[in-house]
Amino acid sequence: MALVRLTGLTKTFARSVAVHPLDFEIEAGDFLAVLGPSGCGKSTLLRMIGGFETPTAGRINIAGRDVTGLGPENRPTNMVFQGYGLFPHMNVRQNVAYGLKLKGLNRDEVVGEVAEALRLVHLEDFAERPVVKLSGGQQQRVALARALVLRPSVLLLDEPLAALDLKLRKAMQEELRRLHRVVGGTFVFVTHDQGEALSLANRIAVMEAGRIVQVGVPEDIYRRPASRFVSTFIGEANVLSGERRDGVVTLPWGLSFPAAGPDGRVSVVVRPEHVALASDASPAGEVRDVVFLGSFVKLSVRMSEGTELSIHLPEQPGTGMPRVGDRVSLAWRQENVRCFDDRTSPRE
Numbered sequence: 001m002a003l004v005r006l007t008g009l010t011k012t013f014a015r016s017v018a019v020h021p022l023d024f025e026i027e028a029g030d031f032l033a034v035l036g037p038s039g040c041g042k043s044t045l046l047r048m049i050g051g052f053e054t055p056t057a058g059r060i061n062i063a064g065r066d067v068t069g070l071g072p073e074n075r076p077t078n079m080v081f082q083g084y085g086l087f088p089h090m091n092v093r094q095n096v097a098y099g100l101k102l103k104g105l106n107r108d109e110v111v112g113e114v115a116e117a118l119r120l121v122h123l124e125d126f127a128e129r130p131v132v133k134l135s136g137g138q139q140q141r142v143a144l145a146r147a148l149v150l151r152p153s154v155l156l157l158d159e160p161l162a163a164l165d166l167k168l169r170k171a172m173q174e175e176l177r178r179l180h181r182v183v184g185g186t187f188v189f190v191t192h193d194q195g196e197a198l199s200l201a202n203r204i205a206v207m208e209a210g211r212i213v214q215v216g217v218p219e220d221i222y223r224r225p226a227s228r229f230v231s232t233f234i235g236e237a238n239v240l241s242g243e244r245r246d247g248v249v250t251l252p253w254g255l256s257f258p259a260a261g262p263d264g265r266v267s268v269v270v271r272p273e274h275v276a277l278a279s280d281a282s283p284a285g286e287v288r289d290v291v292f293l294g295s296f297v298k299l300s301v302r303m304s305e306g307t308e309l310s311i312h313l314p315e316q317p318g319t320g321m322p323r324v325g326d327r328v329s330l331a332w333r334q335e336n337v338r339c340f341d342d343r344t345s346p347r348e
């Protein structure tokens with residue numbers, strides 16, 4: 001049975017719908033990333049699960065109990081906010097102990113639990129340090145410890161790493177993965193960073209304009225995006241406009257291939273690493289740019305009628321790389337191409 005079950009969950013603010021009626025389940029032990037662009041409703045969804053926002057309609061069930069009418073303190077959840085929300089006048093230990101004291105644990109229990117939580121986030125040596133004298137990453141870890149110490153069944157994390165620089169963010173991502181392994185439990189992690197979602201989560205829910213538009217394991221979402229929006233939001237993608245007649249799609253420079261579906265305009269999506277250079281008697285493209293990026297070379301190729309494609313070629317010592325101005329033909333495997341009927345995706 002699912003640990004968290006959302007049924008018809010909806011949030012409408014005065015004029016706009018932030019979350020459209022939504023049915024969704026989160027399994028115990030999941031590390032779920034809720035991924036989507038700014039304003040798509042991620043925080044609103046998370047805040048409803050945590051009890052910080054009242055749903056306009058629908059129910060929230062956690063561990064078999066309807067918690068829709070309960071406040072945050074009465075739910076088996078805990079939330080880590082983007083701004084950390086630490087008590088600035090307290091030291092590290094006091095911040096982490098605060099929730100335990102509210103729960104009525106005795107002094108010895110509090111001391112033990114706090115020590116354990118600080119050990120988990122590698123802050124044992126900082127217990128007496130005022131939190132205002134910590135770095136951003138250390139404050140972030142205090143916020144995590146403060147949430148973890150209460151042993152929530154569901155830990156809700158709203159872009160907790162957004163304020164950190166790249167190096168610290170990578171380190172904290174590792175930390176979160178490790179914590180999920182060690183502590184267990186269920187993590188729901190909101191982010192607008194697709195790389196972060198791919199590397200952290202075992203399941204991703206992609207949101208677009210108040211709706212969850214695709215759910216799956218990272219590989220699935222990347223390999224089989226359900227829409228043009230998902231394919232461009234996660235990873236890089238070339239989106240080409242094609243025309244379908246009688247089950248054959250034709251691209252602007254004349255390339256045709258079979259792809260079943262109704263007649264009309266289609267978006268043809270192919271990832272840069274799935275395009276190869278082919279030898280052809282009448283090449284239809286010209287290399288416009290070559291950028292060496294270490295493990296791969298990024299080419300920009302302009303086709304005869306003006307379409308530009310991005311191509312990633314693996315770096316292989318000893319093989320000649322194309323040069324700007326070279327005439328080339330392109331090839332890709334049919335199974336790596338996805339066609340989306342333009343009429344069925346009006347919101348893009």
Ligand SMILES: Nc1ncnc2c1ncn2[C@@H]1O[C@H](COP(=O)(O)OP(=O)(O)OP(=O)(O)O)[C@@H](O)[C@H]1O
Pocket residue numbers: 013014016017018036037038039040041042043044045192
């Ligand atoms: N208290 C509020 N009153 C009115 N509108 C709100 C309120 N909170 C959020 N909204 C609106 O609801 C929509 C969803 O907001 P939400 O904060 O959930 O987005 P988000 O996906 O978390 O975005 P971001 O990535 O920028 O944090 C937005 O259009 C936002 O303007």
Ligand SMILES: [Mg+2]
Pocket residue numbers: 042043044
């Ligand atoms: Mg948000």
